[in-house]
Amino acid sequence: MQPKVLFFCNFIFYVSTENSELSDACEEKCQFKDETITSSSIKNWPTTCESVCGNLYLTSETDLSENQLKETFGNLKYLIGSLKVVHTNITSLSVLPKLQTYYCDEEGLIIAHNPMLTDIKIMEYWYPEVRPCILHIYNNSKLDSTHLCENFYVIQQDLDVYGNARDCGCSNVRLHPSSLPFYRNCTRITGGLRGVLKISEVSDQTDLSALSNLKSITGNLEVYNTELQNLSFFKNLQTINGQLFQEFSITSIHDNPKLTRLGLDSLTTLIPMEKGFSIAIANNHPDFCVSTSEFQLFTKVGFHTEQFEATVCRNLERNDGQKVCYLEKLSTLDSNCQHIIGDVIINNDNENDVETLEDTIMIYGSLTIEHTANLKDLGFFKNLEQVGTLSKSLGFNDKAPVIRFLSNEQLQNLTFPRMRYASFSVFSLEKQGFVEISDNSQTLFQHRNDCMQYQTRLKSSEIKYNGHSCLQLEPALDSPAVERSARCEIVIISILVSCLVQIFSF
Template sequence: PRCIFEHSEITSETVPFFPKCEEVCGILVFNSNTDLSEDQLEKVFKNMKILNGGIRIENSRLKSLSFFTVSKREQRFFFDCKSIIENNPKLDASTLCDYGYLHSVTGIKVAGNMRDCGCYNIGLNKCQVLFGGLKIINTTTLPTFSPITEIRGDILIQDTNFANLSFLGNLERLVISDAGKKEKMTINIRNNRRMTRLGLPFLKQIKNIWSSDIFANLENLSPDFCMTIEEVILFLEYKINFVNLHAKFCKDPGNLHNLKLCHFESMKDLEQNCRYILGDLMIESGDEEYIYKLGTVTHIFGTLTVRNTNLQSLIIMYGLSYMASLSGLYVMLTDNNRQVQCDKLSIFQSSFSVPVECFGGNREIVVFLESSVAFRYLDARLCDFNPSELTPKTCRLTNLNDLDSDCVYLIGDLQVDSGDEEHSEKLKTVSVIIGSLTIKNTAVTDLSFLGNLRKIANLNVYQVLYDISTEYTNEHHV
């Protein structure tokens, strides 16, 4: 309660009640009753770095918003709210569309001031920056947004007869504000049965001002809907997670800046010096002599299968950074490649959803863990495997007492309970747990015995990933 501002407007009578907190909840209304100067307001707000709630600046005598404190670390003030700044005849709000105090707000409305910036559902054929996102539903009328180069907010285009998004042909930048507090679609283009292309030739940046994931949905479009290699590269580089991706690759790859695109038929026939490979890459017995051709490849647009080979390493593929498959599994390393060191594939930065039947003993699940792949849906189980055939050392867990030493990968639900403290040293080498972690009712004072643990993965969505509760929790650093 002490960090909540409950008054209906900002005046000399209400500011004594303004909380002296870095993060404040409330609706700040500046209007004709606001009788404080910018210098006086700066003293009122000097402690506040984050506002959760809303701002309304209407019919005020304010000339600037310099009274808001800028975070020294972030170099901007954080608003987690909708903001309206309108009808302030002395206020110059022209810089808010660039890198002013409110530049991180995507839902801001600025109108009727001495100088405005951007637009918010009005004058869309005259402005370059659109605030509040774009929502077009159930229409056959093609809009005119040709001047718009930047959209701040989410895009929803649904139930139209549009063949493409060429009405946004000058769009260069999409900026969203999604802190990840709830799941939402940043780009949601669905049920547009005549849409065959995106048609955004100048789009170069998709930015979330927060560090959370960006989700997109391309669903129920024309059966002929396709994406160029250039477009897919953009989505890969900005790590867009697709819930649905009803598309195929276009025959026209787009602008690849003179980098070589090769169509895969076989390793023997694959050309040299390829930067991009289009097709399902298959490496089989007898292809070992051609593996050198993959040394220049950075992107694979298709799937990768390695099976029945004598390969001991895939280090030749050190430059491979991205993979995108519009259907099916990305990577399959079969059990016949027992010597392949899969950790070399950790440079994959794939971000599309993948259907998988099971993760095998060739450490497929570790490949995805090391790659930071974000699964929206994962219907899979862990396949049977022989731990003795895997390196680094992989151990099945039954109980901590019987666990071997020097395990790096641990398969099973790890539970450290009262009486297990003496065996906790066995866990010092564990870096990955495929299962769950529970620590309870123990006398441990810290978790240094898990100092090498980097990742936990669990294919059971209904099971808690980790649970740490001991009587020492509040007294020590656990």
């Protein structure tokens, strides 16, 4: 496959499947094959070319003055290769006066261990050809990098800045064993569009006490490629505050083979609410699970996820003291259970035991009420706020309901007295599990308005009433104003859900 050079918005982007193909993008006369710049290799640099294919490494072996380097690289605009400046005595990156783009490989851009370097302002005009790119800028003892940390185009990249005369403070933090000592006093970490807080290459033996003071994160959190068993070192973390757009509100926990728990016991707030938060959990320990407190918090914001490889932990204790129970039989369930793990099925055999559910706040599973003979309403769910599932039980698939009312003889009122949050399914496309209402003896909705209003109250993405959506039901003939208002509400909700699904899918 031939590499391609793409022009977009005055920037050049290089696309290649193999680094070995980089040279194919340039004529032979514009290729540089020596990599490290020395007084000997510089003779091979194609000084007349604006685009050069090859790596450009300035190192301790670079025995040229800054004026010589600036003269040599005076025409270079597009470096189709990687760039490193390490262990040099240069004072300024203006030795590359016209550089606009460079190829970013897995190592990223590296500017490190340059004791005389004080000026990197020109980096504000550099753009990586592969994004996002990790910008490693560290251990440059005279460098003030703060202006770079605040530059809009730079903070779209993934910053790894530490050990300089001045760094980014508690912004755009990438934590690994080398950078940890520089972030001991952060109570709040903020950042740009890509970085914020990323943790990798650490284990339970690593001293992570620097993070024990952290109370809030504004932006993305990523924990990956670690040997950690949990994240309990975030013992005071209370808030993860995402940005306005979903792309910048991502918590990603992946590729941690020993991780079995989150351990975010102090976390109480996720922002933004209403499906603006994205959580990805994948490729951790096979026994990885989230606590009822964590899952309850996630579902309250109606989070988006493409991967959520987790179960609900079997730990029945919560910091707030609320009681957690595993459901085996409704008749043997403790009457004061506030959180129930398991699928709740109410039928003709156990409908007389529904009083045991009066204290239930959340069900971690599905809810089915079917084939009951005497139930008339849901008044026994006095405190139920939400139903959410992490399992594919009951034949769940991408369009399976989380709440079902099937073939009940006397049931005529489906109102949950205190339902505050939408039912939730990790396996539903919209993540708001739809509600199925079928084959009940009583007429539960007289017309479309009733169905729409119920759907709005329940915050459900969809109601299926005897196989039909609310909009497919007959409208009320005597209340056009109510009809228009209800329909407007449901159409707006449907449009928003559809738009968000498209954004998340993109």
